[in-house]
Amino acid sequence: MGEDGPDGLPPASRAALDAAEIVMGPPRHLALLPDLGAERVEWPAPFADGLPLLHGMRGRRVVVLASGDPFWFGAGSVIAREFDPGEWRALPGPSTFSLAAARLGWPLEVTLCLGLHAAPLARLRPHLARGARALVLVRDGAAVHDLARWLCGQGFGASTLWVMQALGGPREHVRRATADTLDFDDIAHPVCVGLDCAGNGATIPAASGWPDEVFAHDGQITKRPVRALTLSALAPHPGEQLWDIGGGSGSIAIEWLACHPSLSATSIEADPDRAARIRANADALGADRLRVVQGCAPDALADLAPPDTVFIGGGLSQALLTDLWARLTPGVRIVANAVTLESEALLTTWQADHGGDLLRLELSHAQPLGGKRGWRAAYPIVQWSVTR
Template identity: 50%
Template sequence: MSPARPEVTVVGIGADGWSGLGAAGRDALRDAEVVLGGPRQLDLLTAECTAERVRWPSPLRPAVPALLAEHAGRRIAVLASGDPMFFGIGRTLVEVLGPEALRVLPHPSSASYACARLGWALEETEVVSLVGRSPARLAGALYPGRRLLVLSAGAGTPEVVAGLLRERGYGGSRMRVLEQLGGERERLLDGTADDWPHPPGDPLNLVAVECAAGPGAPRLSTVPGLPDDAYEHDGQLTKRHVRAATLAALGPRPGELLWDVGGGSGSIAVEWLRAHRTCRAVTVERDPVRAGRIGRNAAALGVPGLRVVTGAAPAALTGLPTPDAVFIGGGLTAPGLLDACWAALPAGGRLVANTVTLESEALLADRYRRHGGELVRIAVAHAVPVGGFTGWRQAMPVTQWAVVKPS
């Protein structure tokens, strides 16, 4: 028995339009009764495609189920830019219909075209999409010597990229804007972020960046334990060495969600998110001033997707999505807080709590007796001048309880 016919055929198309399509893509579009796509993609079709042409509405994602249902029973084709499964409509359609309902015919992606033009190895090049996303995401990818491809939101994106590079101390970075890749009007613009000379051009563009750090660029690591001065704070900050130990205990894994309760400056949630681009985090902070500061820190360090909830826990935890891990950095003595966090964790979830007070330490010691895990004291001392000599200045020791919730 042959497999059931897919409900939707997704056809990737490039700037070269109909002439750049393979035989399967052309056949699918000729056979379709309705073709869905953006205005630019639909305009690339020729008279050989006789199907009804329907433009995607804006915003797109909420409208997809109803639009597909409206044309149910018809042969539907969807046009996508390049590879539909590379930052494209394909992901949304899989979420709505399931993969078994789709037939995907990819075209080379803009990233593949760009690397071919530049002579870059695609597997060694990081891709950052700014389509519908905050430009601050780019800050998290800036490291000396790295090569980046930035998927543009429009004609103004290159200047936005140049401005962010200058702001972050990477003004000497070479930038090349590749427009209309694969099409007759393909064009390459060259320059540096410091003196980007080109006015806005074609909205269909991609920005290639060769990162060059200047003297003022922050030196940030890919592992937890960023310098304390990387954060804006009022003293409510999990300090560098304790922060590194805390992230090690939390153990972020791709796709996982963290609750950071008592966010302070947001450093734990920020470094959780920096561990992998698919990690997610919610930080809960009762002080509105600090909550605003957390948002600024997240943007400055390249993780603007951090969700900040302003309110006092445990009440502010109500309705939050189920966490994979919880960090409690403050407010341990608030009635019901520890119980609420423990109850919210699924089996296998991790909880880490830090404290410097005897009262909170007693709570953690009690939970350690009841639930096990690991109870440690972290002591850090810094070398400081003592007259003409050097001695140790001891920071307040931190008691940390780390536990995995049993099945």
């Protein structure tokens, strides 16, 4: 149903309400209903607490109220997972994103749409760039102000915000301000924000090999050119899971996750300070779904979901490779980087025994040399890529 109540609903939706024994929904939706003769049940907060109540109503005619399209950042997918296909029927309306795009004239196919009711604002971080547009669902008016302050902190305070309340109903209200001037003190839920990015904040590249400065680190980081080549060797496919062993700063796992929203990753790091730093980097760069495990491989691998790809950036040893070769199923890809002569010799031996590709990376950077310039070589890196 829309925010204006049941009047004007399609016949099927109105018929469902008229036949309902129970109508369940948030208080604001229930308040819009006329007297239907059905029992009214408020959906509790948090949302998950309502699912046991809904299970207890099995076998009765129940209508659950939600705004717009329940399968577009809505409740539909959650409820559908809980019940058999024959037990439910969805009657969608226009989504908030569709209504917002219609108000602003923005094409949805090229506009980022995010639901951040319970997700961190940093999910926007990889998408912040001058001229980028996004439609963002947030929890309430306070969250709109949080978003404006966060954008200012990222260097995008000049961004234009359209604050859109109760779209599609009699309480609809659309206002415009910049993030650094937003001073509305009466923003009411439900609210959607249209964001047109502007400012001089740093932009994260769309390609692999983000600037090293993006990540907090103590020097233990796969440097940008090597990281780009390593991500290419890892070759993420949608839906895959990565084990990042010896996570360091988390740069490999974070860039892996940025490649596709369906990817998942676990970073394993023995040092507690570095593990905490990985968590902080992930949270700041919109990769909050990264799982961080503090511990030493292979012991720390015991309870992890099986991977599709494994990267070894630290802690390389004969024992680790032996354990992985026994633990992993055929088809899992392994990429390992070595810097020392001992670890290079280890990878050379394993490549001779198990195949795969060996790549030697030798990079040099131009540096001042007296009054002129010369090449300063970095330590060479040997990379082994193999499919188990």
